Amino acid sequence: MSKSVEIRWHGRGGQGAKTAALLLADVAFKTGKYVQGFPEYGPERMGAPITAYNRISDTPLTVHSNIYEPDYVVVVDETLLESIDVTAGLKQEGAIIINSERPKDALIPLLRGYQGEVYVINAREISMQTLGKNYPNSPMLAATVAVSGVMEKGAFLDEMQASFKHKFAKKPEVIEGNMKALELALDVVGK
């Protein structure tokens, strides 16, 4: 039986949810998967809610629609919990991953009765601690990999290291912080 995973990202324009979805497609591709990473565009402005999607599979992907029944939902900006039904269609056997500094118990009432697994990660704190700035998408990406199991954590870190080396060729000093952000996120998300 081939494995196919569908992920929906919720964020606000400018926060990097689309970039995180494309990065996830990238690393999954490198581990040999068939991938799709695509954004849904509304009016283009900073701060507007945006949605991005991933399909990751062992077999070729042909469906070109949005994802309505995702296995996983990633919420990069928790203020969206009140305005958007982020758990719409989310499979009960799946999970939701939320970037928040609040405890899980404080967030569950906002999930409109969702019964599946809820993971909370303080991506802001991790980012501030490792990079000195609030770039939540790297920790959220790592948390998504850990929760969804779309690839081995070791393979994920190796691929990210290679990709950061390429991306930050001109400022190698930020690679360590980014890798640390990923490692920390992988470490804390399950707890």
Next chain:
Amino acid sequence: MAIRERLSGNEAVAYAIKQINPDVMPAFPITPSTEIPQYVANYIANGELDTEFIPVESEHSAMSATLGASAAGARALTATSSCGMALMWEELYVAASDRLPIALALVNRALTGPININADHSDSMGARDSGWIQIYAESNQEVYDNFLQAYPIAENKDVMLPIMICQDGFITSHGVENILLVEDELVKDFVGEYEPEHYLLHPTEKMAVGPYAVSNYYMETKRAQREAMLQAKRVILEVAEKFEKMTGRKYGFFEEYRMEDAEYAIVIIGSAAGTCKAAIDEIRNTTGKKVGLLKIRVFRPFPEEEIAKALSHVKAVAIMDRSEMFAGTGGPLGAEVRAALYQAKAQAEVVNYFYGLGGRDITVKDFMQVYDNLEKIATTHEVSGMYEYIGLRER
């Protein structure tokens, strides 16, 4: 060995352009095609490509400069979408009637009113009568493959027509998917050098391009363009065969997906065909119902006889249009396929759907509903009119 990559549709087209290394690319940015000239400009800035890039002040100028370059004897191209192509309208006809083998990377997007940036075929469908060859893609792989085939088709001496290589805005243009790229050397051999027979900058041959034609000549010019379109049918298949030898990937006027024994068929263009395929697999696996798909790749020249033949054995057909033309006969694909079926005295019941206008999503479930409707129509022989909608809110 093919190169395994993952690219967005826009990246794939830009990469094809880099491999082809055309002479001149004038361009003006418009969403969602903007990334294509942007990536090409990057290649040029990085010294990876020596195409002459001309940043122009409008799409009217973009196509005008492309015309000028092509008439002078250069291999020229541009990229655009939607209202950008609307501003090229006049020049589209000039390119075709002057028989200039220009390539246009078109990223399909809705035309304005109301403003909308998403996938819709009204831009290229509106230009279907301009005399350009039109080739459409389901995926990033297909738009890349089609772009590699563009110049060998357009520049063939029996054709000499401009060609637009279309893909769906955002759905493929901004979606990253797996893709197999062809090696640079193979592309170079496949596309070859452009050696025009006649051109403005010829050192000894004097010629005019685009002069006034009085009534004594205009009609014959149009007849000659039609002849070139007819020749293009043969050349498109020849180029596809050569491409298949190089890559193993087979192309024709259309793709028939599980059509061998199909009783119910959908005819569609573009990225939604992939979603339809998933619906077909699910229906066949769960119910055994014989459903199939005919995905149009080449809309101009329109392969009317071949389409009618491919649909000759089905009981009911749904033709799906992603653009409005406000005609009583439905959408452009619906009207043309119906005419082809009528001429061939086909027996199938026909229904024409509008779907996906302005980027409205179409899902596997929507396609399953269309096949359900086809089954009903085949039993009752009752079709409610010339056209229907799928995915429309009635209130």
